[in-house]
Amino acid sequence: MASLRRGGSASAFFLGGDLPDPQSEAFLAALERQRFRTIEDAASEETSVGWVCADDPSGESFPRETIDLDAAIWLQVRIDKKKLPARWVAIYRAAAERAAGRRLTGKERKALKEDLADKLLPRVLPSVSIVDVLLDPAHRRVLLFSTSKATRDEFGTLFRRTFPGVELLPGDAFHWATRTRITAEQRRYLDEVAPVKWPTQRRTEHAPPAETARDAIEVDA
């Protein structure tokens, strides 16, 4: 059995609403509906995104002893992408142009690409990436072990498909602020708070007097 990583990069999300109880059949059924499905034999350019777990990267099973880590549920998102290899398309196109003694027209290039897709794609293996996810239902948060925008978007789409009644909010400065112990008054102010415009100082031997600093700290309207 693999163990969860000890380092890396993570993006946090917060949940608006409750996940189904991870011990329930409904939770496993939701995962299974959106489990990973292979595109190994696909004959077209495709992307497949779905849930798997560390012990079974095929997505066919989610053993509780693997996914339940007490403090969190450990899942993985598998993202497979099958694309026509650009280098092979260039090689076939060059050969076709040599044989024709001229450059291919746009229509001919399109036909060649479609022909190559039929011929090559069933033989091309998809690229595979697997990203760890920790679900913390008790604190309504998720850690996704990637900071790439594309991966966060793929994850967001999968999560919303899996748990349609649960809002997935980014763990940015605003949403994180709403999860801290600020007062109701501070929460209201949070909506309108603007950046402090710190004074730009010329090099001087002494710090400016307080009045100067106070005047300079104007909040942008």
Next chain:
Amino acid sequence: MSGDGHAFLGEEFLTWLWFRLDTAGGDFDLGEGRSVAVAIDDFLAFAPRDDDETEQTLRKGLPTHSQEARAALRNGRRLRKAKLIVAEGPLQYGVTLDGTTMGLTGIKLPEDSEECESAADRSREHAANFLRLHDLIGQLYGLFLADRLRPDYLSTSGERQAQWMAS
């Protein structure tokens, strides 16, 4: 307003953290008898003041003590990213916090405890430590917000920070 419109708050948080470390030390009281120690390690990146300025990055050594870092503060620049060491009791974490997105990169969890005898034990401990690190950063952010969202912030802590940045 929400989301991206508040990215500046994460950058202000990192800059406040540096101000707080420099002027009051690295120990933070989290309440209920808990405290956390924070230090800035060997990586800083300053946010440009506007789209025309370049982002400035300082690596290795003690970047917080460098002339370049002081000059950036004097020019009113906020920290965009900083590599932090965060310690709670015997547990020490390393992490680079991106203030703009609040993403955590380069996370290093504490060494595995002696009780970890199997892959399952390690996974449980790592998961708990990832969540604990996220909690600690969130609690530090909460301390910053308690100060930053006060009505008199600009005339009190904000002014002290302005003087520190200008010094």
